[in-house]
Amino acid sequence: MNKQERKKEYNSDIVYGTMNEFILDYLNDNTTNEEKNLVQGKLEYAEILSKKILEDLSLDIKIYKQNLNNEYSYLKANAFVRRLKGIDKNKILDSQDFDFIIDKNNRKIKLTNKGIKKLEENYEIEKYTKSKYPKIAFFVENALLAQNILQKDVDYTIENNEIKILSLKTIIPIQSIEAKEHLKISPENNLAGKMSYEEYLSLYSNVSISINNKHETMQLNANDIFYKKRKIVYKKRKQILQSLNLKQEILKLIDFICQTTTNEYYENKKISKLKIDLLKRFKMPKSNEINKTEFENRLKNLMYAQYAKIEEIIGDSIRIIEKQLILKLIDENFLEFELKAEKVKNKNYNLEKYNEQINKLFNEFMEVTNENIIKNLLFAKKQDKPQ
Numbered sequence: 151m152n153k154q155e156r157k158k159e160y161n162s163d164i165v166y167g168t169m170n171e172f173i174l175d176y177l178n179d180n181t182t183n184e185e186k187n188l189v190q191g192k193l194e195y196a197e198i199l200s201k202k203i204l205e206d207l208s209l210d211i212k213i214y215k216q217n218l219n220n221e222y223s224y225l226k227a228n229a230f231v232r233r234l235k236g237i238d239k240n241k242i243l244d245s246q247d248f249d250f251i252i253d254k255n256n257r258k259i260k261l262t263n264k265g266i267k268k269l270e271e272n273y274e275i276e277k278y279t280k281s282k283y284p285k286i287a288f289f290v291e292n293a294l295l296a297q298n299i300l301q302k303d304v305d306y307t308i309e310n311n312e313i314k315i316l317s318l319k320t321i322i323p324i325q326s327i328e329a330k331e332h333l334k335i336s337p338e339n340n341l342a343g344k345m346s347y348e349e350y351l352s353l354y355s356n357v358s359i360s361i362n363n364k365h366e367t368m369q370l371n372a373n374d375i376f377y378k379k380r381k382i383v384y385k386k387r388k389q390i391l392q393s394l395n396l397k398q399e400i401l402k403l404i405d406f407i408c409q410t411t412t413n414e415y416y417e418n419k420k421i422s423k424l425k426i427d428l429l430k431r432f433k434m435p436k437s438n439e440i441n442k443t444e445f446e447n448r449l450k451n452l453m454y455a456q457y458a459k460i461e462e463i464i465g466d467s468i469r470i471i472e473k474q475l476i477l478k479l480i481d482e483n484f485l486e487f488e489l490k491a492e493k494v495k496n497k498n499y500n501l502e503k504y505n506e507q508i509n510k511l512f513n514e515f516m517e518v519t520n521e522n523i524i525k526n527l528l529f530a531k532k533q534d535k536p537q
Contacts, residue, residue: 157189169203173211173350177343180384181215183477185391196354201361207348215342220289220325221335227289228329230272231297234265252298259294292326300327308333341485352377375505376491379512383484387477396472400527404453407524412446424521428453431529456528472527479522487515 151159156175159165172190179188198204234249236259249265261269270278273286280287300306305317306327311334313327325335351357390396411425416437421429428434432452434445461468494507 153187153189160189160191169206169347169350170211173345173347174213176350176353177211177213177345180387181213181342181481182391183474188388188391193353194355196351196357198351198357198359199361203347204359207351208346210344210346211350212344213342215340220338223285223289224293224323224325224329224335227293228297228326230269231290231293234268234294236294236298250294250298254299257295257299259291259298261290261294289326292322293329295322296326296330300330302331342481343485344488349377349380353381375508376495379487379491379508383480387480390473390476390480393473395469396476397469399476400457400472400523401454403520403523404457405450407520408446408450408453411449412442416442416445422517422521424525427529453524453528460528475526476523479519479526483515483519483522487511 160175175190179190182188235247236250236252237248239251239253246262246264248262249268250259250261252259266278269286269290270276273283275283275286278286300322302308303316305315307314307316308331313324313331313333315324323338325338328335390399393399407425407428411421411428413419414421414425415429428449432449434449437445440448464471490511491508494504494511499507
């Protein structure tokens with residue numbers, strides 16, 4: 151069935167289907183960027199007709215979506231590493247003369263201080279570390295491996311302009327090799343979402359089991375704090391998707407950023423890099439030169455003016471850009487939150503500690519997402535287009 155047929159089916163009083171179908175539709179609804187793609191309605195009552203579902207409650211269903219946005223990142227990393235100078239680990243005399251050190255036996259490459267400095271200049275960042283800039287590290291390290299470790303006709307070959315892997319040791323993204331060989335960058339299939347049978351069933355108000363003429367109510371752990379956080383994010387995501395104009399949301403977010411920045415600044419708390427950049431960009435006075443209320447109002451007016459400037463430059467299409475940007479950042483950051491939450495779950499904390507850790511991760515997710523929205527919408531740097 152196509153999407154319209156599925157949507158019509160879900161509007162029926164009773165809908166029959168497999169758990170996989172229901173979960174895939176739910177995940178697609180909550181990762182799509184177009185309102186017309188929504189098919190499922192409100193989840194109220196579910197009746198289980200197969201014993202197999204009870205045996206597979208922990209089974210995860212995953213969806214992957216193509217992502218073309220990283221093409222530039224692969225090309226940029228490839229162009230950057232081609233300008234670097236490396237030396238074999240066994241032939242090294244003075245690493246200060248080189249940008250990276252090659253360990254062919256272990257198939258590893260390490261940037262020297264000189265190489266890191268060049269990376270910081272190329273990507274316009276400060277104090278580079280892998281943990282601080284994991285995405286940049288991912289693209290640069292794989293570009294280095296593609297250029298300096300992997301050999302054509304040994305680790306890979308090219309057939310009909312496509313990369314074919316020959317060696318099991320070749321574990322870098324194929325896109326890094328394509329950039330090296332000046333081939334068209336193929337789309338990535340990225341994990342967009344996952345959900346277990348139990349997690350999906352916990353979304354329903356009532357769940358019952360009807361097997362071999364026996365009917366009983368099913369109790370699920372619907373109170374798990376992680377499930378609740380996911381419902382909050384998916385609900386907010388759907389509101390954004392169905393909104394025609396997010397300007398008021400952006401203005402509220404600006405107000406929130408200004409308020410938290412002011413409070414943290416005047417209370418001498420640790421301030422994020424974005425907030426430090428705000429203070430520098432707008433040349434805000436020191437806390438002893440102006441009172442707190444005046445400081446917040448000045449910062450707010452300056453950010454309002456910056457937002458108005460962006461609106462004027464981009465025009466009416468900003469409403470579309472805002473929606474796409476917010477959805478993209480929510481998806482990226484929530485997936486990272488899910489991965490971190492999974493690690494917390496595996497540590498077998500007691501319930502109180504588990505809830506505390508999940509709440510902490512969720513607050514970090516919200517803060518990072520909100521700050522990235524402002525950063526990308528109001529203060530994104532212009533990047534040179536790939537050649």
